[in-house]
Amino acid sequence: MKIIAFAGSNSSVSINKMLATYAASLFEGADVEILDLNDYEAPLYGIDIENKIGQAEQAVQFLLKLKSADIFVLSLAENNGNYSVAFKNIIDWCSRIERDFFNKKPMLLMATSPGRGGGSLVLEIAKSNLPRFDSNVKAVFSLPSFEYNFNQETSTISNAELDSELKKAVKIVQEAAQN
Numbered sequence: 001m002k003i004i005a006f007a008g009s010n011s012s013v014s015i016n017k018m019l020a021t022y023a024a025s026l027f028e029g030a031d032v033e034i035l036d037l038n039d040y041e042a043p044l045y046g047i048d049i050e051n052k053i054g055q056a057e058q059a060v061q062f063l064l065k066l067k068s069a070d071i072f073v074l075s076l077a078e079n080n081g082n083y084s085v086a087f088k089n090i091i092d093w094c095s096r097i098e099r100d101f102f103n104k105k106p107m108l109l110m111a112t113s114p115g116r117g118g119g120s121l122v123l124e125i126a127k128s129n130l131p132r133f134d135s136n137v138k139a140v141f142s143l144p145s146f147e148y149n150f151n152q153e154t155s156t157i158s159n160a161e162l163d164s165e166l167k168k169a170v171k172i173v174q175e176a177a178q179n
């Protein structure tokens, strides 16, 4: 089982990347690859630049990685209640090449933020928007108050209840991928 995990963030210290990395580590017997949107930084999407360059090479490379996945682990940063610019930009470029890039592979969809909302607004947007790209979200998990609930020294969730909730979500996604 190949897991492609990434954060919808371009922060070099992304808390969503930390959560995605931890969540991916909970899958049994999986081959995990963590992507970083900084490695696929395409120019800001616009029709003029698309007419000029055609397909952004970064999006082509990103799509190749997505194609290798049996399972997706995605944790979205919430910026003003919405996707980060980095995430929106790469999916806009990808959508101009092919629209079904999540390929119905089981997905664990997550978000975390420093606030008590835990990225709940971006999760609502993603739940209605990602199916456009053939997503197959099997479980959703939100980690509120990241600094309080995630131990950055051990890279694990410190709140036992939330940790158990995540582990249940991982199990659901893993079982969906095996069936």
Ligand SMILES: Cc1cc2nc3c(=O)[nH]c(=O)nc-3n(C[C@H](O)[C@H](O)[C@H](O)COP(=O)(O)O)c2cc1C
Pocket: 007, 008, 009, 010, 011, 013, 014, 015, 016, 017, 076, 077, 078, 079, 080, 081, 082, 112, 113, 114, 115, 117, 118, 119
């Ligand atoms: C422009 C901007 C807007 C933000 N808007 C929200 C928001 O709507 N809700 C929220 O919970 N956090 C918001 N935050 C805080 C982010 O959740 C925080 O920066 C978090 O670390 C982003 O995730 P990342 O570290 O994975 O990039 C915002 C931060 C920025 C810079």
